[in-house]
Amino acid sequence: MTISDTAAHAASERPRAAVRPPRASSKPNGQWKIDGTAPLNGNEEWKQVDNGLSVRERIEQTYSKGGFASIDPTDLHGRFRVWGLYTQRKPGIDGGRTATLTPEELEDEFFMLRVRIDGGQLTTAQLRVIAGISTEFGRDSADITDRQNIQLHWIRVEDVPEIWRRLEAVGLQTTEACGDVPRVVLGSPVAGIAADELIDPTPQITEITDRFIGDETLANLPRKFKTAITGHPSQDVVHEINDVAFVAVEHPELGIGYDLWVGGALSTTPRLGERLGTFVRPDQVADAWHGVTQIFRDYGYRRLRNKARLKFLLAEWGTEKFRQVLQDEYLGYELPDGPAAPKPLTAGDHVGVHEQKDGRFYVGVTPIVGRVSGPTLAKLADVIEAHGSSRLRTTPHQKLVILDVPAENVEPLVAELDALGLQARPSLIRRGTIACTGIEFCKLAIVETKVNATAAVLDLEERLNGFELPHPISLHVNGCPNSCARIQTADIGLKGQLVTIDGEQVPGYQVHLGGGLASQDRDEPGLGRTVRGLKVAADGIADYVERVVRRFLADRDAASNETFAQWAHRAEEEALQ
Incomplete structure (x- = not known):
């Protein structure tokens, strides 16, 4: 077998799923249509009493006037999330104590506020309002997330009503930005303007959000529910890791519509979504979305929160049964078979200058x-x-x-954007690096992310200056195992944890290598591999990335245009150290 054959084989054999259906149990799983709706844990109890939408009135009328100490604990740690509010981490608590302290001990009296931006669509007037809120109420904080939201920090409950007033005056909201609800709808960032898009998905995104966000009947799902819709051939919304996704495709008889995917999610048990094999017309998208969401509500597992994602139900049912239940119980009609979308030929991050x-x-x-x-x-x-x-x-x-x-x-x-630190022609390392919130603000984090990743990028731009990379190297840095920064789908994914290096326990990362999605120009979407014992200290990101990238450049099969992901899956463990 040649090197190029080996690389191709490695790509096709890359693991696509790491989720097994739950073992048969004598206990009910909390599936409403099977086991009834009696709550089986404390989380399900408070959601049935009040799922969270009504907490807004208490925030406006009571908590904003009484301050942090006046907030009911169940509202604070549960229902506030439905309105985009999480308490942030108290400064000075090291990562070694994350798993040993209670949420009350970890949290500060300030909030992260997530501004919901469906489809990522903003005007400059809306941007100014977010900027003003950041400056006046959030100590200038603002992070663009990999869910197309903008997150602000240092928010006081006393200021939340005024913040909502300003956001809603320009058509923005925080409704269901967090919690066990339908979260932001990812949409192609070039919807409606790209010269090569198949269809503008904006009408479908708008119909879903107008009809269903804030709908009481969907405000108590087993856990979070993520959606993605794209009409662009680059498949630019990471559809493979969403609970439900619609990817534009041309049907040979029916024209342009969407290929329906379900059951993707990462976290500690990653699973890539699967095609149902159906073709969905644009006017059917909102109903199909509603049907999938209701399946999750009615059949999703609620007894154990670590099993309460749609991916576990899909693992049990398979795509054939899922499609049949969707059609028979929720749509009332059959969806026609449809083709898969072709492999993207361009990257899905849209960095650079492009003609509309x-x-x-x-x-x-x-x-x-x-x-x-x-x-x-x-x-x-x-x-x-x-x-x-x-x-x-x-x-x-x-x-x-x-x-x-x-x-x-x-x-x-x-030129002016570059002066703001917003580069249209960045290095391929800068272009491919993302990071989650990390220990600076997140109560689940163990390790710093944003600062460490930024320092690594700046360092690597100097170290690798003069080396010609064949494509952006995606470096994803996460502060804990939950994979908000999609570590299993990166060329180099770093999972925050305490690691032992030279006999000393220090903040660091476990390394995942060779993951990727369609939008990252991969032959076959797949999860990264882990190498036993491969750990990197928090201050050693640049050292490791430089070492492994240099080895990749030395060993890759340039004739076949071998990618980092292909090489990482065929390389011996020694080459990856």
Whole structure:
């Protein structure tokens, strides 16, 4: 077998699922349509009493006036999430104590507030409002997430009603941004403007959010529920790791519509979603989405929270039964068979300068690991408008895309964005690096992420200067095992944990290698491999990445255009150390 054959075989054999159906148990799983709706744990009890939508009135009328000490504990640790609010981590608590302290001991009296941005679609007027809230109420904090949201920190409950008023005045919201609900709908960042898109998914995203966000009947799901919709051939919404996803495809007889995927999610038991093999017309998308969501509500496992995701139900049922239940019990009609979307030929992060269908241009830029600030966002709004635009998008890759730029303004805009730290032509290391919130704010984290990843990027840009990388190397840095930064789907994924190096326990990361999704220009989406004993200290990211990238460049089969992921799956463990 040649090197190129080995690489291709490794890609095709890459693991796609790590979730087994639950073992048969004499205990009920809490599936409403099978076991009844009696709550089987404390979390299910409070959700049945009040699923969280009504807590807004208490926040506005009681808690914002009485302050943090007046908040009911169940509201604080449960229902607040439905309105995009989590308590953030108290400063100074090291990662070794994350698993030993209670939430009350870990939390500060400040909140993370998640602004819901469905499809990533923003105007400069909305951006200014977010910037103003960040500056006035959030100590200038602002992070662009890999779910197309913007997260603010240091928010006091006293200020939440005013923040909501400002957001809603410009058409933004925090409704169901967190919690056991349908969360933000990921959408193609170039919807409606890309010259090569198959269909603009904006009407489908709008119908879903208008009809169902805030719907009481869907506000008590077993756990979180994630959605993605794209009409772009780059498949730019990481559809394989969402609970439900719609990917544009052309049917030979029925025209343009969507390929329906279900059951993807990562965390500690990763599973890539699967196609149901159906073709969904654009006017059927909202109903199909509603049907899948109701299946999760009615049949999802509720007894154990670590099994309460749609991926576990799909693992038990399989795609054939899932499709039949969707059609028979929820849609009332059969969906036709449909083809799979072809492999993407371009990257899905949209970084760089690209011509729109109307002759203007969109410019995709890279803030390092998604970290920006209120003042930066305010300046960005000014710069965008000064160059003839009023629209931008967030992306599932912690990037920003500025739309509608006249040709003559492209290069001046690129220069001013670069001065803000938003590069349209970044290094391939900077372009491919994302990081979760980390120990700075997250109560689940064990290790710092944003600061460590930023330092590594800046260091690696110097170390690898002069080396020609064949493609962006995706480096995903996560502060705990829960994979908010998608570590199993990166070229190099770093999972935060305490590690022992030279006999001393220090903050560090377990290494995953060779993962990837369709939007990252991979032959076959798959999960990364782990190498036994391969750990990296928190301050050693740049050392490790430089070492393994240099080895990749030395060993790769350039004739077959072998990717890092292909090489990582065929390489001997010695090469990956």
